[in-house]
Amino acid sequence: MKVVQIIFLFFLIVPFVEIYLLLQLGSIVGVFPTVLLVVFTAVLGAWLLRRQGFSTLQRFQANLAKGEIPAYEMIEGPILLVGGALLLTPGFFTDAMGFACLIPQARRKFARYVIEKQLINMQAGSAFQRPPQQQDSNVIEGEFKKDE
Numbered sequence: 001m002k003v004v005q006i007i008f009l010f011f012l013i014v015p016f017v018e019i020y021l022l023l024q025l026g027s028i029v030g031v032f033p034t035v036l037l038v039v040f041t042a043v044l045g046a047w048l049l050r051r052q053g054f055s056t057l058q059r060f061q062a063n064l065a066k067g068e069i070p071a072y073e074m075i076e077g078p079i080l081l082v083g084g085a086l087l088l089t090p091g092f093f094t095d096a097m098g099f100a101c102l103i104p105q106a107r108r109k110f111a112r113y114v115i116e117k118q119l120i121n122m123q124a125g126s127a128f129q130r131p132p133q134q135q136d137s138n139v140i141e142g143e144f145k146k147d148e
Helices: 003-029 031-066 071-088 092-102 104-124
Strands: none
Touching: 003 031, 003 092, 031 071, 031 092, 071 092, 071 104, 092 104
16 A cells, blocks of 8 residues: 555544544543543643653754764654644544654654664665666776866
8 A cells, every 4th residue: 555545544534433432432421521531631642742842852952962863863753743743633542642652662663663674775775876786887987087
């Protein structure tokens, strides 16, 4: 499946899951407690997002001060952004995914996966390097100088 198809299915299926969960919980505990729970998860998520965001920013700045590349922090920033957006979206399924983005160990594992599997593999086939199997064996590299 292509990425566009996966995103389309995500935006098609998630609202139905959210409505189903809201209706099921609303029928069990009532409308008012369900609305309060949705608001509470949004407020709690915003608070946790702020703490995790500042923590990631401090690690980012500390790595820069040490002269290290803050690779993990650069990947964790967008994960936090997506998690915050999911937490502010009303519903319990998106809240669960948003809270998963705020778990530091899960974020670190995902960032490690992106760095090791995606970025390193992309570097091997970047536009700035020719893979060894595509180099022309008839080309002789050298310099040219025109004498006048």
